[in-house]
Amino acid sequence: MSLKLYGYWRSSASYRVRIALNLKGLEYEYIPVHLTADGGQQHKPDYINLNPSELIPTLVDDDEDIILNQSLAIIEYLDERFPGECSLMPVHALDRARVRMIADDIACDIQPLGNLRVVNYMAERWDITEEQKQVWIRHWIGLGLKGIEKRLQTTAADYCFGFDVTLADICLVPQVYNAKRVGLDMTPYPVINRIVNNCMELDSFVKASPEYQVDAQ
Secondary structure (H helix, E strand, C coil): CCEEEEECCCCHHHHHHHHHHHHCCCCCEEEECCCCHHHCHHHCHHHHHHCCCCCCCEEEECCCCEEEECHHHHHHHHHHHCCCCCCCCCCCHHHHHHHHHHHHHHHHHHHHHHCHHHHHHHHHHHCCCHHHHHHHHHHHHHHHHHHHHHHHCCCECCECCECCCCHHHHHHHHHHHHHHHCCCCCCCCHHHHHHHHHHCCCHHHHHHCHHHCCCCC
């Protein structure tokens, strides 16, 4: 099997790539990297050789002798390398920019503030409690989703942009999973809720869900 995905079951970045691989109908080998066991397996020398940033996910394409990090770069690579019938990006430049805008809202502005290494540093540096961690994460997710909800009111149909799944939906679903996990009230986001519910009717999204992964706990 030429494609290998190194990831963690509950990582939203890994979740995004699993969705993309499923939507593209690609077979791949999933290799778990536990983020807390053994001091964090992402810090082990063998993995650092694959990803010097010591983050997940990492995609290895043996056929092309390629190693890629960063979920959005991986997804766009897969979309271009395996065009097929399912395209994850629109045809027109402006539409692609709008899709990337939502994806970046999530992957660059929301998700990093709740990243494991960020909240762990906060706990170590300022001795904050688990509940204080959750308050921090809920605040930043809620603020980010508020802006996305407004954006999507002018673009959404079944999905973020009309009736085709795009990179924006691939990023949105894992972020909402995280929001619910930390107890964020999702009532103020009806458009987002509708889109996520529509996505979760698709096998590609369901099979990528954290609870279905071999390393789920």
